Amino acid sequence: ADVALYQAKAAGRGSYRFFEAETNLRMQVRHSLEHDLHRALDEGALELHYQPLVAVPDRQILGFEALLRWRHPERGMIMPQTFIPLAEAAGLIVPIGDWAIRTACAELASLPGRPKLSVNVSPLQLTARFPASVAAALKAAGLEPARLELEITETAMLRETEATLTVLHGLRNLGVGIAMDDFGTGFSSLSALKRFPFTRVKIDQVFVRNLGEVPESASLLRAIVELCKVLRMATTTEGIETEEQFAAVAASGSTEAQGYLFGRPMPIRQATLLLERDDLRPTGRKL
Ligand code: C2E
Ligand code: MG
Ligand code: MG
Ligand code: MG
Numbered sequence: 054a055d056v057a058l059y060q061a062k063a064a065g066r067g068s069y070r071f072f073e074a075e076t077n078l079r080m081q082v083r084h085s086l087e088h089d090l091h092r093a094l095d096e097g098a099l100e101l102h103y104q105p106l107v108a109v110p111d112r113q114i115l116g117f118e119a120l121l122r123w124r125h126p127e128r129g130m131i132m133p134q135t136f137i138p139l140a141e142a143a144g145l146i147v148p149i150g151d152w153a154i155r156t157a158c159a160e161l162a163s164l165p166g167r168p169k170l171s172v173n174v175s176p177l178q179l180t181a182r183f184p185a186s187v188a189a190a191l192k193a194a195g196l197e198p199a200r201l202e203l204e205i206t207e208t209a210m211l212r213e214t215e216a217t218l219t220v221l222h223g224l225r226n227l228g229v230g231i232a233m234d235d236f237g238t239g240f241s242s243l244s245a246l247k248r249f250p251f252t253r254v255k256i257d258q259v260f261v262r263n264l265g266e267v268p269e270s271a272s273l274l275r276a277i278v279e280l281c282k283v284l285r286m287a288t289t290t291e292g293i294e295t296e297e298q299f300a301a302v303a304a305s306g307s308t309e310a311q312g313y314l315f316g317r318p319m320p321i322r323q324a325t326l327l328l329e330r331d332d333l334r335p336t337g338r339k340l
Contacts, residue, residue, distance in 0.1 A: 087143050089125065090136060094145075094152055098124050101157055102318035105327065106171065106289065109310050110303040114328060116169030118204070118311065119157035120318045121149075133173075141177055150178045151186055158194035158201065160321045164328055171202045173234065176210035176217075184223035191227070198228035204255060205231065207239035213248055225250045232289070237277070247284055254281050256307065258292025264301045274305045282306070 093099050103117035123131040140146045154172050161170045191198055203224060205211060224231060232253035233246060237260060246254065256277055263270035274290070281288045290302045293312030302310055316327065 083139065086128075086131075086136065087139050090123075090139055090143060090145055093123055093125075094149060098126070099149065099152065100124060100320070101153060101160065102320060103161075103324040104311060104318040105316040105324075106169070106309055106311050107315045109290075109299075109308050112315060114166075114168060115309060116171065116200070117161065117324055118171040118173075118318075119153065119161075120173070121153055122318075137175065141175055146175045146177050147180070150175060151190075154187060155190040155193065158190045158196045161200075162194040162196045164325055166328055167197075167200065168328060169200045169202065170196070171204050171232065174203045174205050176205060176208060176212075179205075179217050179220045181216070181220065183220055184227060187224060187229060188227055191229075199230070202230035202232050202253065204234040206234040207236060211249075213245075218249070221250050225252075235291075246286070251286055253287040253289060255289045255291055255311075258312075261290060261292045261294075261298050261302065261312070264298055271301050271304070274301065274307075278306045 100122050101119045102122055103119055105114050106116045106118060107113060108115050121133045121137070123133075123136050125131050137146070140149050154174075157170055157172050161168065187201075187203070188198075190196075191201060211217070221231060230252040231250060232255050233249070233251045234255045235257045236246075236254045237257045254277075256274070260270060260274050260277070264274070278288050287309065288307045289309040289311055290305070290307045291311050293299050293302060293310050293314045295314060298312075299310065299314060319327070
């Protein structure tokens, strides 16, 4: 219906009007989504999918990253890159983020084999009350703090303020890990990493995508992993889709990997089955 309206408005008009119609429509969609998002939590329309994190090179499942999905009654599945920015702008990221941590801890605590759990966190969630809220979620689920890691994307929003550092140290004092997500896409340098109490760096997919395309990319990946080791931070390499990429990641010395090659984000029931079978090793070969 939106597309039809858009085409009707655009028909027979000059490019300026065309642009204006599109802008209005996008604003309408944005406002209506923002309106719907207010109710999504209460109506149980948000859910978490879980993507495996595997050991390199043996592919044993170490844990899962929880990724939000919004099952919209009319628009179908909406991905986080669409609604997380809306939630941040609408002041909804704190309740949604709290829900995600509570739910992920509860759902994961019941899985066999004590897998670890990663949950994404917006810099806007890093308020003074955040560590207490994380502690409450862990306690309610009966999950050991060391099994939880919080991922924060490097963005302009993550400022090195006294307040932010206090919150991050509060989380570390609980025993929770903190990862810098999507490393390499923002503007922070590896030396900037040292100023935050990160325990892990998640190397962005772009480095893996460049393997085989950009000649020096394998050396670059190796150098990042090496520097993280010097800074005593673990690494996870994201976005592995092929065996060739996996071989390059193994050669880089990174000890954890994530990507469609091992599994896409999946509902908790499927993640449970995967853990029970633990069949990510190629052709059932036990290593
Ligand atoms: P992220 O934390 O970097 O998560 C990894 C994203 O890469 C996920 O997209 C995942 O599905 C995708 N991915 C994983 N492996 C591959 C691969 O091999 N190839 C390709 N092409 N993609 C892969 P998703 O689920 O759409 O999430 C996008 C982003 O939304 C996340 O990036 C994260 O920044 C944000 N997000 C997701 N859940 C939450 C949440 O609960 N809270 C907050 N604040 N942000 C969230
Ligand atoms: Mg993440
Ligand atoms: Mg990432
Ligand atoms: Mg990302």
